[in-house]
Amino acid sequence: MEFNEIIERIVKSTNLSAEVLNSKINDKIAELDNLVSKEGAAHIIANELGVNLIDSDASQDFVNIKNLVGGLRNVIVLGKVTDTFPVTTFEKDGKKKQVGSLSLNDGTGFARVVFWDDSINIFKNIKENDIIKVINAYVKENKFGKLELHVSYRTKVRVNPDDIDPKSINATDKQSKAEFVDIVEIKPDSFVKCFGAIVQVYKKNIFFNVCPQCGKSIKSDEGLSMCSEHGKVSPSRKMFVTFVLDDGTGTIRCTSFGRDAEVIMGMPTIEAIKLADSHEDSTFPVDSIKSKILGKEVFIYGRTSLNTFTNSIEIITSRIVENIDYNVELKRIAEEVEFGDKN
Template sequence: MIILSLDEKINKIIEKTGLSKSEIEQKINEEIKKMQGLINEETAIYIIMKQYGLEDKEIIKRVNVDKDIPINNLNHQLTNVCVVGRIIEIIPPREFIRKTDNKKGLVSRFLLRDNTGEIWVVLWDEKAKYVETDDFRINSLIRIVNGNIKKNNKGDYEIHIGAKSDLEINPPDIESNNYPKINIEDHHFKISSLTPNMKNINIKAQIIFKEQPRIIEKEDKILSILKIYVQDDTGNIPIIFWNEDVVKAQEFREGDIIKISGLYAKQQFNNSSKLELVFGRSSKIELINRIDENSVKDIRDKFKKDYLDNETKVIYPKTTEINYIKDINSENKYIIKGFIAKEINRITIYEACENCKKKIENCTCDKKIQSIGFRAILNIIIDDGTGTIRATFFGDKVEKLLNLTAIDIKMEIEGENSDHFYQQINQKLIGRELLLIGKAKFSKFSNQYELNIFNFEFINAEKEIEDLLPKILKEENINSD
């Protein structure tokens, strides 16, 4: 049947009965109350629609369908396409701010597969909620009617569901056996396709780094935690294990190729631009293949150098004392506390090798550049009352500061509303107090010391300093110096 949103169903009832929206909402509440709260709005509306004879005549009706097009025959020259396939991945709705009017919008996605290929389908605003309806699930057979073909920023085709588009679940004229179902347990997400708040995630990946278990105290409870980093052919991501699940994770070692099901994706606490996966109660972990640890030494060392050293080792000075800016007089590592004192009017974005993170022209990799990405550089002025210093943020530290990815920043500063973008970030950041750690370097150009930032945290109150220091320092590393 064609999926209608709650508002569309209410409008159907209004057209049929002449009742007002408030009268229909009252009837919905009465049905829910009659069933003692055991039904939701969706079910209540369904009951009301049946009462007015809308089920067969108005909702479960056939749509006018042109010839269904195989996915591998789709191209951007086609318009108002009809495509049939099975849903094999669902990305839940997320909010965004439109550049045209600065209003909130909603977008969701699902991956459609037929016997010829796969394609992502993008739903906007009210229709983005379709993916949360009861009939919309993995392996559901669906027909897209009047879809629009567009290219994404990677050059791949997508189907966009517009105002004139429809989705038809389990179309009666389609032989379902012609569209084989996937085995959900054997279906694995690629790491690069994960988004915040996704649930029931299955992945197949290799363990490339495994931290030592730690004991932490949280809300008067003693908890154990273990973090492992895994990698597939699209990227890497940390997985968090808690308490008794730490014991399960300890059975596996670096190099193991594993299959994990039932994971949950969330934003990292210290860096909202990056994700981590959480191993929960219903999660399962299974060994696929055990590889000699020595054979993955190069992979592990490269990962530690590229991803971990910048997050851990290089940010540990030999002291935990907070320094005054006026006392920075040598090329050493310093911790400072200060506020952002000057407006930001320039952010530099450059193309970089994804391997060494350097500009393309400065790439020092032995191998030919395999992947190119964008990295950001941002200079801000920090004032601590004793003086000011220019602080330079690189890469993911810029993303953390602005809570945006490099590609999003690039789109904003190159767009028509770039002035408005800078105005927004200045309103958000000017006067914000930070706890920063970095290495001082003397600039011949400015004839003073500047600070290259390794890590930082926002400060909301003076009492938070003691809580924030452990986030940018590791006590065991400091004590070992």
């Protein structure tokens, strides 16, 4: 769709004039440091105003979540929101970024839908149990090999669309609800949340190399960094940290990646990299903050698995809450337990 056609479509759908729209578009381009075209900025403004620029989306085929494949673009998915996760703010290349996500179920499976930066305003208006239609999203494989739907400026998100009967979506929220448990009761292959204090942090290399284009782990081949999808690349470094959580009933080993690792470490990845490089020691960042980490109390959300080498259960975290308002967090957990009992 050409730029003038986009402007015409927005003008017809809103009370805004072309002059006001052009001003908003120029402001958006400046806000994004000229990293988007006029057409791209116009798509973002249209999305923020709730103007549909996608023709005949109702006639296009939905993709069942179970059939999603990494690399798919212009995907249309319809489902029920079974959980939402807080917006996280972080810094990348000296710029503040925001990301939020939700869990979507269409009866065939679950998918995480990821909203970035300018789409955060859309995300904030979506609630658990809403029916959403995601149009023109793209599918990406995360570092755990799980598929995610990513919302871009071309994506249209319709919340509780009038032409969709909620009863037609055979969604279940079983996966989205983590069970609050004592560590001593944790079993493998379950999604849990628990509260405890960090009593140990493992001193080891806390970085791993990924492809800067797709985020997948890369392999070394004759001294070259090779991505299975993009071939020879100059790798980016991501951070992870392994620690032990104690809740008074037992202890469990936990591993956090990316933003979760930054929460535990109390520093962004780029700062940890600078510390490690300046001391020529990839374990130095752990030493530098270990005294601050030990004793830190956190809520942990994550997937459990059995480590066959040690024959012990471990947690890969999916969310960490610190600076806890205990009353709010415990009230929410109590409400979830009560809801579960009723069902």
